[in-house]
Amino acid sequence: QKEVEQDPGPLSVPEGAIVSLNCTYSNSAFQYFMWYRQYSRKGPELLMYTYSSGNKEDGRFTAQVDKSSKYISLFIRDSQPSDSATYLCAMTSFASGGSYIPTFGRGTSLIVHP
Amino acid sequence: NAGVTQTPKFQVLKTGQSMTLQCAQDMNHEYMSWYRQDPGMGLRLIHYSVGAGITDQGEVPNGYNVSRSTTEDFPLRLLSAAPSQTSVYFCASSTYPPTGTRAGNTIYFGEGSWLTVV
Numbered sequence: 001q002k003e004v005e006q007d008p009g010p011l012s013v014p015e016g017a018i019v020s021l022n023c024t025y026s027n028s029a030f031q032y033f034m035w036y037r038q039y040s041r042k043g044p045e046l047l048m049y050t051y052s053s054g055n056k057e058d059g060r061f062t063a064q065v066d067k068s069s070k071y072i073s074l075f076i077r078d079s080q081p082s083d084s085a086t087y088l089c090a091m092t093s094f095a096s097g098g099s100y101i102p103t104f105g106r107g108t109s110l111i112v113h114p
Numbered sequence: 115n116a117g118v119t120q121t122p123k124f125q126v127l128k129t130g131q132s133m134t135l136q137c138a139q140d141m142n143h144e145y146m147s148w149y150r151q152d153p154g155m156g157l158r159l160i161h162y163s164v165g166a167g168i169t170d171q172g173e174v175p176n177g178y179n180v181s182r183s184t185t186e187d188f189p190l191r192l193l194s195a196a197p198s199q200t201s202v203y204f205c206a207s208s209t210y211p212p213t214g215t216r217a218g219n220t221i222y223f224g225e226g227s228w229l230t231v232v
Contacts, residue, residue, distance in 0.1 A: 092219075
């Protein structure tokens with residue numbers, strides 16, 4: 001079992017839908033949780049990050065972390081065709097003795113059709 | 115802002131040939147790494163470095179060599195190319211260790227290098 005599990009999709013939704021993307025993880029030492037967006041034939045770019053548990057909102061995007069369940073989510077409201085991309089979760093620990101090297105999920109392909 | 119620059123963008127190699135993928139960053143980042151990305155496999159870490167003169171293996175290091183003689187550069191060498199090394203390669207950099215800020219946690223990726231081994 002990989003440390004970070006992410007359904008590869010593809011996930012196809014109509015424009016305007018609320019999208020939920022998720023990752024589960026097994027390493028309880030993870031403290032920083034990130035979401036990267038990767039457009040076709042481009043490198044990933046950081047979309048959002050959160051520290052420990054809780055929610056973080058940025059425009060149409062909300063990142064949610066539930067450390068008790070080892071589960072993180074990215075919600076996209078009012079999805080647009082321009083949101084079509086692959087979304088990768090990533091996480092790292094900041095604890096003493098922990099590894100700072102980020103661990104990535106496999107990525108979920110999202111298609112938003114007009 | 116140049117960020118992370120990878121060259122070449124596309125390359126076709128014959129089995130057994132060697133080559134070097136170049137990576138340079140201008141953000142004075144301590145951490146640099148190489149990933150390969152294959153369909154359904156996500157990003158897999160090949161090698162990484164946390165500073166000049168320091169390198170370590172990632173998840174899939176076999177068939178690849180790296181060195182870090184300067185903070186800016188982190189080349190990836192394919193010693194004897196095999197068809198299984200056909201992939202997209204990404205170089206990435208960040209501050210190290212990560213901090214509690216967006217700038218201190220962001221991993222910056224290059225545009226990718228598409229490699230085909232025939």
